[in-house]
Amino acid sequence: MTxxxxxxxxxxxxxxxxxxxxxxxxxxxxxGDKPSPSHTAAxxxxxxxxEAHDGYPKSYGDAVTQLVALRDKMRDAFAAKNxxxxxxxxxxxxxxxxxxxxxxxxxxxxxDAKSVKQATKELFDLFAKVDEEMHGAEGALxxxxxxxxxxxxxRLQKLxxxxxxxxxxxxxHP
Numbered sequence: 389m390t391x392x393x394x395x396x397x398x399x400x401x402x403x404x405x406x407x408x409x410x411x412x413x414x415x416x417x418x419x420g421d422k423p424s425p426s427h428t429a430a431x432x433x434x435x436x437x438x439e440a441h442d443g444y445p446k447s448y449g450d451a452v453t454q455l456v457a458l459r460d461k462m463r464d465a466f467a468a469k470n471x472x473x474x475x476x477x478x479x480x481x482x483x484x485x486x487x488x489x490x491x492x493x494x495x496x497x498x499x500d501a502k503s504v505k506q507a508t509k510e511l512f513d514l515f516a517k518v519d520e521e522m523h524g525a526e527g528a529l530x531x532x533x534x535x536x537x538x539x540x541x542x543r544l545q546k547l548x549x550x551x552x553x554x555x556x557x558x559x560x561h562p
Contacts, residue, residue, distance in 0.1 A: 445484070448491040448499055452544050455484055459541055462518075466530040471522055474530070478519055485512045488544065499547050507547075511540040 445451035458477040465474035485508040492499040514537050520527030530537075 445487060445491060448488065448495045448504075449548055451484055451488050451491050452541075452548055455481065455488075455541060455544065458484065459537060462530065463534065475522065478515060478522070481515050482512060485515075492547070495549070497549050499549065503547055504544065507540050507543045511537060511544075514540065 443454070445454055458481045461477040462474045462481075465471070465477070488508050489501055489505045492501045492504040514528070514533045517528035517533060518530050521529055
């Protein structure tokens with residue numbers, strides 16, 4: 389009896405440790421989510437000090453480039469049946485999707501912020517379904533939503549103005 393209780397406690401503790409931070413889709417703060425009280429305020433209003441993160445995108449173009457790289461890492465990991473390798477990029481993508489609308493609004497020439505918000509919300513919902521499936525809830529396999537993810541990423545790429553454009557902060561501070 390004692391051995392069974394110890395084994396059950398160990399399994400429960402392991403499962404809790406594995407799912408910390410995985411309860412709200414690919415990020416703790418996706419479009420429409422409220423940040424947890426432990427986070428500090430950020431310029432984009434999502435409760436994270438993104439500029440403290442290594443590799444935080446400085447422009448809409450940088451963010452889209454990072455999004456493509458994360459999508460490709462996930463796609464390749466899922467294709468190789470390596471869910472663990474896809475896990476980290478899946479959670480990173482939520483922070484990136486949250487930042488895209490504010491980066492679009494700061495961009496010169498202007499980027500259609502409404503279209504960016506719509507595309508990022510759709511992508512967040514798709515990635516959240518993949519995350520839910522990964523954690524044993526009813527969601528979607530990556531392969532089932534890959535075409536929709538690719539289409540959303542393509543929409544965000546097409547919104548990027550021609551080369552030579554800059555962010556509003558770059559235009560104000562050359």
